[in-house]
Amino acid sequence: MGATKPALVANWETLQRIFIRPEDEDSRRTLIKYMEQILFGLHEFLKAHVGITREASLEALSERFTESRICSHPQKKLADVIQGIIEEIAPHAVNVASPYFIGHMTSAIPFFMVHLHTITAALNQNVVKMETSKVVSIIERQVLAKLHRLIFGCSGDFYNTHIQAPTSTLGGFVDDGTLANLTAMWVARNRCFPPKEGFEGVEAAGIAAAHRAYGVDRSVILVSGLAHYSLRKAGGVLGIGSGNIISVPSSVDHRMDPERLEAVIQELKSGASRTRILGVVAIAGATETGTVDPLDAVADICSREKIHFHVDAAWGGPTLLSDKYRSLLKGIERADSVTIDGHKQFYMPMGCGMVFFRDPRVMDLIAYHAAYINRPGSVDLGIRSLEGSRPAVSLVLGSALEIMGSRGYALLIEHGIETARAFAEEIEKRPLFALVTPPQLNILTYRVFPEEIRRRWASTGPEERARLMRQGNEINIAVQRIQREAGQSFVSRTTLDNAVVLRAVIMNPMTHMGILRDILDEQEEIYRREVLRKA
Numbered sequence: 375m376g377a378t379k380p381a382l383v384a385n386w387e388t389l390q391r392i393f394i395r396p397e398d399e400d401s402r403r404t405l406i407k408y409m410e411q412i413l414f415g416l417h418e419f420l421k422a423h424v425g426i427t428r429e430a431s432l433e434a435l436s437e438r439f440t441e442s443r444i445c446s447h448p449q450k451k452l453a454d455v456i457q458g459i460i461e462e463i464a465p466h467a468v469n470v471a472s473p474y475f476i477g478h479m480t481s482a483i484p485f486f487m488v489h490l491h492t493i494t495a496a497l498n499q500n501v502v503k504m505e506t507s508k509v510v511s512i513i514e515r516q517v518l519a520k521l522h523r524l525i526f527g528c529s530g531d532f533y534n535t536h537i538q539a540p541t542s543t544l545g546g547f548v549d550d551g552t553l554a555n556l557t558a559m560w561v562a563r564n565r566c567f568p569p570k571e572g573f574e575g576v577e578a579a580g581i582a583a584a585h586r587a588y589g590v591d592r593s594v595i596l597v598s599g600l601a602h603y604s605l606r607k608a609g610g611v612l613g614i615g616s617g618n619i620i621s622v623p624s625s626v627d628h629r630m631d632p633e634r635l636e637a638v639i640q641e642l643k644s645g646a647s648r649t650r651i652l653g654v655v656a657i658a659g660a661t662e663t664g665t666v667d668p669l670d671a672v673a674d675i676c677s678r679e680k681i682h683f684h685v686d687a688a689w690g691g692p693t694l695l696s697d698k699y700r701s702l703l704k705g706i707e708r709a710d711s712v713t714i715d716g717h718k719q720f721y722m723p724m725g726c727g728m729v730f731f732r733d734p735r736v737m738d739l740i741a742y743h744a745a746y747i748n749r750p751g752s753v754d755l756g757i758r759s760l761e762g763s764r765p766a767v768s769l770v771l772g773s774a775l776e777i778m779g780s781r782g783y784a785l786l787i788e789h790g791i792e793t794a795r796a797f798a799e800e801i802e803k804r805p806l807f808a809l810v811t812p813p814q815l816n817i818l819t820y821r822v823f824p825e826e827i828r829r830r831w832a833s834t835g836p837e838e839r840a841r842l843m844r845q846g847n848e849i850n851i852a853v854q855r856i857q858r859e860a861g862q863s864f865v866s867r868t869t870l871d872n873a874v875v876l877r878a879v880i881m882n883p884m885t886h887m888g889i890l891r892d893i894l895d896e897q898e899e900i901y902r903r904e905v906l907r908k909a
């Protein structure tokens with residue numbers, strides 16, 4: 375029998391030790407040992423495990439974690455916690471870094487991101503105010519200006535004037551794309567209902583008072599057919615109602631149809647209820663299809679109608695770094711506001727949303743002050759920010775831009791787009807599959823469309839087609855599920871025009887055509903082995 379470990383106790387002496395700083399050789403060694411344990415332990419996991427396996431079901435995992443009391447004494451030392459995470463938790467997490475994981479917008483990150491994230495944790499700056507971040511807030515403004523320039527391309531003079539001016543705000547960091555879209559719509563709403571004689575503005579008086587003051591029955595936001603559901607959340611939070619987020623029908627290529635947009639606007643303007651359009655939201659890289667709306671045409675309509683034009687480029691924004699493909703986003707520079715996510719195609723760890731405004735004064739519409747921080751006249755970033763305390767993820771992005779250069783990011787973007795195109799060609803070559811949405815950027819959808827169904831589809835009427843659609847959907851659901859559970863690779867699925875489709879997001883630079891062929895081979899094999907045989 376091994377010696378029993380001494381019980382762990384929480385006391386002042388041990389507390390002192392956990393606030394350890396690398397002051398002497400011993401503490402340095404200890405800190406390095408833990409970092410090594412994390413970096414190399416997890417590295418092994420990242421190499422060894424793929425996908426979402428059925429080894430442990432969600433039910434079985436849930437049964438392991440049912441303790442709802444906090445233990446009064448310490449249960450584990452840090453080394454044991456780290457080892458436990460490496461051995462017990464990581465194998466049941468999802469290896470999103472695998473090149474065979476092509477189902478979502480979450481993927482491998484360059485290893486330096488882990489180091490940069492460690493720096494922000496170690497510095498623990500709070501960019502809500504200068505008093506807890508000083509130069510880090512100033513750097514954040516520089517990072518925002520760099521991306522603002524990438525999007526809007528204003529003059530050098532413009533940036534010299536606004537980059538560090540306390541009264542100018544080129545944009546803001548938030549936790550994610552959802553909050554970035556919400557911030558943009560918050561500003562758009564306040565632009566529509568500013569203070570006037572007898573009315574203190576929608577921000578103070580609320581939406582009902584704004585409608586009364588402006589003689590409006592309802593406010594709406596017009597969005598692209600494939601708009602992210604975060605915009606419906608914004609409708610709810612901003613008090614206009616998620617039901618007033620109106621989807622503009624798309625054309626056959628799943629992009630917003632400018633003629634239909636025009637028609638919806640005219641219909642709303644001439645309708646019986648007095649409707650205020652707070653904004654139009656186009657997408658540059660739709661979540662499901664990666665499609666880019668015709669930004670220039672939408673911008674023409676918005677500028678003529680004087681409607682706030684927002685581009686949700688949460689996914690596609692970094693395409694602007696590629697000289698070869700930036701024209702795919704032509705017209706984005708005419709937006710009033712733009713969302714971009716750092717944790718998507720800037721390959722950052724989770725938790726970096728950004729919103730940018732062409733007009734550096736427009737974020738004043740959401741300014742808040744408090745007596746203890748963010749006092750009027752101060753330069754605190756928390757004055758015009760949805761969130762309060764925030765980590766300095768801008769330091770990570772700013773450093774990543776220095777490490778990668780725009781060309782480094784462009785290589786990643788170009789690899790994604792070109793591999794997606796080659797993948798689409800491969801899909802079209804294989805008789806079992808049909809390409810549903812070709813890649814405009816680096817996302818595509820396709821479906822298993824067996825010869826038998828394809829033949830009948832071509833020669834039958836709507837009722838039989840509906841039945842064939844259901845049958846085809848069941849096949850695609852089964853193939854996707856079985857592949858996911860086998861754990862070798864992962865492709866996601868969604869539904870477009872009632873058809874269940876398989877969705878591939880090509881962002882991992884390690885994903886190459888050999889891997890994509892393997893994924894299709896596996897799907898063919900699953901179809902033959904599991905679906906066809908059981909039918």
Ligand SMILES: Cc1ncc(COP(=O)(O)O)c(C=O)c1O
Nearest residue numbers: 550551552602659661686688689
């Ligand atoms: C186009 C688009 N907008 C917004 C979002 C929301 O981003 P987040 O998940 O970071 O909130 C997503 C997420 O996938 C997206 O694809």
